[in-house]
Amino acid sequence: MPARRRIDRGFSGFLMVLFIAMALLAPIAVQAAEKLESLVTELGTAKLSKKQEVVDRMIATGAPEVIGILEALVGRDLYTRKSDKKVVIGRKAEGRQLLLIDPVTGAEIGLAGSRDVKRVKTNNKLRSSVKATMGSLTLMSPDPQRRLEAAQGLLKSDDLGMLPLLETALSKEEDPAVKDALVLAQASIRLQSDKAEDRLGAVGVLAGRTDPDSRVMLSRLLLKDGETWREPDADVRAAAEDALADMERRLQFWRTVEHLYQGISLGSVLLLAAMGLAITFGVMGVINMAHGEMVMLGAYTTFVIQEGFRAAAPELFGWSLAVALPAAFLVSALVGVAMERGCIRFLYGRPLETLLATWGISLILQQAVRSVFGPTNREVGSPEWMQGAMESVAGITLTYNRLYIILFSLCVLGAVLLVLKKSAFGLQMRAVTQNREMARAMGIPTGRVDAMTFGLGSGIAGIAGVALSQIDNVSPNLGQAYIVDSFMVVVFGGVGNLWGAFAGAMSLGVVNKLLEPWAGAVLGKILVLVAIILFIQKRPRGLFALRGRAVES
Amino acid sequence: MALGLAATAGMGIAQAQETIKVGVLHSLSGTMAISETTLKDAMLMLIEDQNAKGGLLGKKLEPVVVDPASDWPLFAEKARELISKEGVAVTFGCWTSVSRKSVLPVFEELNGMLFYPVQYEGEESSRNVFYTGAAPNQQAIPAVDYLLGEEGGEAKRIVLLGTDYVYPRTTNKILRSYLNAKGISDADIMENYTPFGHSDWQTIVAQVKEFASQGKKTAVVSTINGDANVPFYKELANQGIKAEDIPVVAFSVGEEELAGLDTGPLVGHLAAWNYFMSVDTPENADFIEKWHAFIKDEKRVTNDPMEAHYIGFKMWVQAVEQAGTTDVDAVRQAMYGQTVKNLTGGTAVMNTNHHLSKPVLIGEILEDGQFEIVSATDDVVVGDAWSDFIPESAKLTADWTYPWVCGNCEKPRF
């Protein structure tokens, strides 16, 4: 950044503080409003590269409306009305209409179609610098979220004039997250100082941290522009180097934690996809090639339910997944039962031929979904609580959706184990799969149990679809992507054993993710496959082999 | 059976006298159906529209739709079926490079004509193919220029993420050599490839974050293909990578791909194309309206390959009218210099290297899944069949007119 600009902004920062103070005391002069009006119009017509300048001048007017206008600009809600070139704020209204608001007076000035207005152009660079300048204006906002955003925005600022304001904000701040962001912003700005001791102090603040932003700032000190160091002072450089090395040591450990987390989360996805198969294939011996399509049906059910929510009760959208779960279970289970009754029951005792019939069914289901929903991806949204990530102390990222999927897969596993081990149906099911003739002799309706078992396996695949819709495409090909992996998990873990599926999924997931950083995604996966092939030679019946009669068939 | 096939083949040729057949060779099932089905619909719309205007040379156009099912050898078989059995005058089709490579020998052997509408890696110029999608210099280079420029944030480190196949490999090779020429050393370039349909992006996104935390402004250039994009962007959003910190510019993500995503967290990431649905021109408004009426769904979007087909089809119609016949050789001659108004404004020109001159646009993702154009080339860019940034390729020239008459020569043939 050129030095002149820095001075300018330093000046504007100073002015701003001054004006905030003034604005609190005195009503805005009419003159200022008029000036703002013309500046807003200028904002609409200025070239992208000139807009920051206009923004700076707007802030210099000190008018409180500026915050609203800039927020609209950053949020892309600022439009130019085509009819009279007036710059307005547009809020979403009924249908595809926009409710227009006068940016200066705040008055509603009617509706407009999306074709009647043109959005005021912004780009990443502009938004980021506007956010930085805006930070000073919203730093004292009563809303902690806005304060946090302001503090984060200031991270990009190099305006030394902001330091006193930050100091005040920091002394008043109680929210720990905001406080943390303020400390970081303060350090970031102090790094721009001309005095070496200021910069050294900032390095000291950053030294104890591990978050990516601190790393960026410290690393930046060690860069060279051509032959000259960007950081002129050798002491500061040495301190930064030490701090970075120390950070690196602590990060080593946390990175392993992160890889493990990623592995477990991949394992949970595999577990969810494979659990239904562990029942239909593992317990019943049906090579169900349509298993992936059951997952797909679950995902599409989620889509349909969400569409319903969007249309009927958008405010309850957060609950859509809760409704989708039982619905997906039912849809897939019903399709599964229909499959079993209509086709598979004629094929018991010919396990390899179930492969052919279910392959046919999978083709039909795929095409059916394609014909009904179209071939393109469908949008399945994530509720608020599943978005984002937990930035832990060490700067590693644990994403919420993955976290929920891990928990969810464990819940599903627990529930299925309960059903199998504790319920009457589970007992009957185990009886039938272990010795069909005997079970029938004991009066168990084997046909019905078969249908129910297949329904259960398919239903679980359906709820896996709900979870997968959160991380993957919802398209007719969804199922195909998971079918091979699911079979690997079941075979690796040991057919007919849910714990085997669990152990199989988790170990495959973790090994895959530990290999990936150095072998790459493709090679890592190949290595895992080869390992499975070799492992099966050692233990031909998987990790947890069943003993007893079921093995014989 | 053989006789049956022969008989139907005979009938096909007999029918060709009354209508002009137009082959549509796009996958309607399998992995590529997700992208290609839309193009089939777009072609049907264009043909219907032309017929409503009275057809061509006094005859009706008849679309012949087949499904090559994302199976590359089947593409070759279907191409042969279209040309020899159905007797089509022209074919619009293919998406992936491998499908194009698969049908190429067939079109050359039978002297057919193919319009290929998708951005691709270049390094090809066939006498029998017109490439209406972008060559690397019409997409990748301007996009990187943008990232390196002041408006794009003056990136100093670049991550090249791609699916492991020839388009990303070639594009990234071109980009690496271009970046080196711009003073970005290999240490500041990270290259990573993933398999098709890759769905677990945790590690790679974390690596990108790591790579970006070295103090220099970092940007990502993504040539990730198709299905893998949705999980990639979801992971990007969840790991909190914001466009303002690490912008991602993609070459394979358009309106259609975003339709399957909650784009809220992706706002500000970029894409480079020759067309965006959001471009405000009367031609585009008209096109979108027709598309919605045809597909009977107001929510369906339009995208760049659709525009490519639109331009290609219009050019072909004009060339046929000019030549007065659908004979491939005559139409080919008439194609050169043919102009069509772009949907985004300006005029597309068919060059003698079988590539178009088109404008390049860079757009930022908006919350509604549309793009806002943040940068556009002042003029159209001439599609380059052979990249200047690959040494072996830089010396080759594609020019199908006298005296060159060649797709890959170092000197004129005549």
Place this chain on the structure above:
Amino acid sequence: MSLLQRLYAPQPQAQGKGRLASVILLTVLAAIAILVPLLNLTMPPGSALHVPTYLVSLLGKYLCFAMLALSIDLIWGFCGILSLGHGAFFALGGYAMGMHLMRQIGERGVYGHPILPDFMVFLNWKELPWYWYGFDIFPFAVVMALFVPGLLAFVFGWLAFRSRVSGVYLSIITQAMTYALMLAFFRNDMGFGGNNGLTDFKDLLGFDLQADTTRAALLAATCIALGGCYLMCRAIVASKLGRLIAAIRDDEPRVRFLGYRVENFKLFVFVLSAMIAGLAGALYVPQVGIINPGEFTPANSIEAVIWVAIGGRGTLYGAIAGGVLVNYAKTVLTGLIPEIWLFALGGMFIAVTLFFPKGLVGSIPAAVDWMKTKAGGGGGASSAPLAKEAGE
């Protein structure tokens, strides 16, 4: 069916019917090998008797698939090993031939490099990787087309059969094998052209691949190879070895108790079957003009198994008929009802599995029997409707 019944039940390929079917099959193959090229080359294009080139290459492709089906039937129908990875052997054979064809291009590639194929030139490869050596020699390529799939099958089978991996476990790990190979061949760093595979072939043994005569010759060669493989398989299954193999299929432990080294016999059949698949692949590539990792997808291998099931497992001729039939159906359906052809194909798979457990062609002898007994007036016990047999 009890074990005893199974052991004494007549083999599916009862001698007399097998012989009749063989005669029909070989006659048809001979007719295709002679008549189709003749009608294609000598008849003028307008004539009713003319066979278009389109059909010649289509037939060639079907017959290669039929050969793949034959190899699967040998291992599945007679030895009871369901391989869901046979597509891998087919593709490896194809790659061997593809590499030869790439080397044949020589300086005619777009970059005019005398040795390196185009894809290596623009990906900056400086020299030919060692595993590409020798492929410029045709006999070497042919040997490799057989040897590489055979070697893979040997290593894989030796490991698997020795540790008695069987049944669905074996099926699934064969699937893992082809899946791993698919991922590997997709990698551009492997040096096999990545996703695009090998294309843009020019000629074979100096003959232009796009010439009608070459196509006709390739079709004839395919017919001969298929006929030869069929006769070889027939001879094996009819021999004492063949009975032993069938016995392994029906009761492996018992054969082992009798003192036979079961795994060696299985390995022999597995390797042989892989080599037939490799040969099929090698013949396939020059006729379709491309080989790429898509051939390794597990779905392809599964489909090939389905051809066998549709035609009739354990009959050899049924597998060949199935391979041709399903692919013909695919050709017709993808052109006729491109939007919904998967419904038809899927429905066909289900219907055949349910109603013709012996496959379409495999059911013909039973149907003939049934009609004979019907005509004779006596209801034979052995000819109960087939679908019933499918019950528990």
